[in-house]
Amino acid sequence: MTIRPEPPVAPLLAAARRLWEDLAGVPASFPPAAGAVNVVVSPESDLCPAGWVGIVTLGGSALVTAPDEHTAETVRQALRGLPVEALADAAAVRDALPVTALLGPAALAYVSPENFRPAEASSQVERADGHHPAVRALERTAGPEDAAEAALDEITSPAFVLREHGDPGDPGDAVAAAGYRSWPRRTAHLSVLTAPAARGRGCARTVASAAVAHALAAGLLPQWRARPPASRRVAAALGFEELGAQLSVELAQDRRGVTLPPS
Known part of the structure; x- marks a missing residue:
């Protein structure tokens, strides 16, 4: 045989x-x-x-x-x-x-540097500390269930924050944020959260793209773990492959x- x-x-x-x-x-x-x-x-x-x-x-x-x-x-x-x-x-x-x-x-989805499809860079994406008040305010807006699912309070990377600007001099409220937590085997476990009123407008893809780019530049393996179909579609748009x-x-x-x- x-x-x-x-x-x-x-x-x-x-x-x-x-x-x-x-x-x-x-x-x-x-x-x-x-x-x-x-x-x-x-x-x-x-x-x-x-x-x-x-x-x-x-x-x-x-x-x-x-x-x-x-x-x-x-x-x-x-x-x-x-x-x-x-x-x-x-x-x-x-x-x-x-x-x-x-x-x-x-x-469970992953992306390689070769397959990453970054979103168009936005000058409105800010780099902040993961415990920045704007991130905590976004979690309150999103609600406890979505905030717990995203777990932005556990990220070890910078937070990449997108705001909707208000009046001149007012930075405005955060409508989306992303970052990642360092996992074993040089893995970057992604966290992404969008305010309910801002969903469906590409905000999640914009901030997630910045976080993934940061992880890849550090030589890490980005991991996207998600249940909602909308989140899985964002990952697919960035080149993630569900394995x-x-x-x-x-x-x-x-x-x-x-x-x-x-x-």
Whole structure:
């Protein structure tokens, strides 16, 4: 029997996989074969909240972390036979496992310097500290849910802020801001937020473009993690390629802490 070697992994996909393998918290890797799933035990996994099951799909295979061996075996049995794309489908995962809470799925997208399509530079984009009052005011305008999703309060880069100018001498209110947080493997995790009244006008693309350009100039790998279709469209317009998804799942347990089987 002739054994065919696995095709080489594209550099962008390889870099993304190395990042999430590090975040798994234990020595683990994405299976090289398309459609394969690797479930490992990792109580300290950063793929999900503590005690949850973390699922990351990238390039047609999946890496899954579970907090203990019993849960890991439950997950292995439940997911056996499911196509990898179903692991990024909340409904399919709910059908297979006794889910009590779920975060995601969120698309994972990345861009290389060669594929980056920057927005037209705007002289109105200001570079500010991530804790600038204008950024905090934008978060209040956007509301707590959107502000928490963007997590601009966690960025380690400068904030790139777009304002709508008011009267002469008045800098005006911030209508969009972006930055990134330094992640392992020299990854720049993007944060982008736009005021509700300013959405659909290209503001997010303008500030995100400035943040991505800053990350690429520093030799970092920009990562865009998003659930809303509008955010994913902004990423695509800048040249990001969706390579997979992340889903975090909390499973039901009985009083002894044993994971319940699917009903």
